Amino acid sequence: MGYHDKRARRNFIKYSAASLAASFCFPAFSLLSGKPSPAEKPGLLTKIIPSSKEKLPAIGMGSWITFNVGQDPVARQNCVRILAAFFQGGGALIDSSPMYGSSEEVIGHCLARLQRQARHFSATKIWTPFQGSGIRQVKDSQRLWGVEKIKLMQVHNLLSWEKHLETLEKLKAEGQIKYIGITTSHGRRHREMEKIMQARELDFIQLTYNIIDREAESRLLPLAREKGIAVIANRPFQRKALFHRVEGKALPASAKAIGCHNWAQYFLKFIISHPDISCAIPATSQLAHMQENMAALTGAMPDSQFRAEMLSDIRDI
Template identity: 80%
Template sequence: MIKQNRRDFIKLSAASLATGICLSPLSLLSAKPLPADKSRLFTKVIPATGEKLPAIGMGSWMTFNVGQDQGARQNCQQILRAFFNGGGTLIDSSPMYGSSEEVIGYCLEQLNRQNKHFSATKVWTPFQSSGVRQIHDSQQLWGVDKIDLMQVHNLLSWEKHLESLEQLKQEGQIKYIGITTSHGRRHEQMEKIMQTRELDFIQLTYNVLDREAESRLLPLAREKGIAVIANRPFQRKALFHRVQGKTLPASAQAIDCHHWAQYFLKFIISHPDISCAIPATSQVAHMQENMAALRGAMPDEKFRAKMLNDIQGI
């Protein structure tokens, strides 16, 4: 397959939107249903390089912050095993998440997956020099040769840290750089940074109820050729509380959904401008439900509108 760079991706995106032609289901701009081939993973394309990325990743906020508790570490190891078995690659963390990076590194070593995944972590400090140390510390904690994606966490001291990240990327020490926000905060500032700096990724909150990013940030990401990671896909647990005791709509069968987690996640990753969603869980069974969203048919635009209407009606 010919590798696609950011410029080619943007041109192809513009042509697709202008003609109304949908691209392949494996492209970032596709929301067409996949064939009902359960062995086929739903992937998206990273615009900067053309690299394919499974559209469900894994968050680690709270769930992997277990310290030296050996029982909890074993549970994390089983969760990560289920993640990989389900086809996942992108693992997201941060120095802010306590012992999560260390525990991820431990689990990767136990599973012999140190360099067989997509590592995404963050720099989170007000000081540039401390940020550079954090980056190297993260690499050691994960036990990897190179961090795939390094992000500025919640835009903290973003000017200083993007300088460092750009330099480290140029030196080949990290592959991709990006910025993050959550809870719908600081969208205007994120938009300005997207307009003026060359980013590979942004991370923001997007789910069936939190859709503020649709108005400006997602279209801008498409225009600029920036991949988008969706955090808080379940509003922590609020979406599950909303549907507690409710059965899935009968129409969910059309997109091969058997659990609410699949339903919520397929809504997110079928958006043409979302590259990956990063649900977090501390239960193996829930991880298996999450990863099931990578397979089967995906909702098109019309079906997504129906899903939205169904959820808003609950």
């Protein structure tokens, strides 16, 4: 037996014992936060939005490409099934943008079919260089989603953020939206995001964070904790690059100790177990993949030592 096999077996025994003990002592609590899970979904990992103390399931849903299906009736029906599985698995936050083609319209179509408008957490964006167009985009999003107000409005990729944050702050003060935020991706413009976080009152930021892309750990995540800002993690799988990296590779044996049955759950649990990450937003058009993703909300979560060993395992692949 090689070194990594021995270590995996040792860790599996250690974390299985710890998880079993925790399940007897705290059956209705998240192993990560120690906070009660919603009664409708015992054991569901939720995070607290710092600015409101509202609970948020730690896995949401992205809609880039996957919900941009236009008027295709077959593709739309598939989106209805995907969203139904998302809700069934305990999800709430749905992230979109005017940049994503027909995605907002398709989300609204699905919500109407499922009659679940009250359950979801709507999160979309302003994506335009013009302030006046930003206001119109907010109204367009409300119409397309079929809701009276969008819960979270974000400035997409910091585009004209000064003008749009001014607009969003006004709309929030008027009660037309509940939360405001800014987004980036691919590790871009982190210094600028940091300055905005220091200078403005934000409820959310959105950035890229996954088991490979961890630049945000150095400054942005600690600052979010300090300022009381919730963090949405996009690109949890680097699109498909992480799956290509582990293609044909078996999960580490220790993954069973945190309830991982596939690589998607392994990658997601690494993200949502970080104490400063509020929600990860994987996107998929496959029903089985959505069910796999949502299963990562339950079961034991890796602690800091386990996370370090997950990083080591990925480096060894």
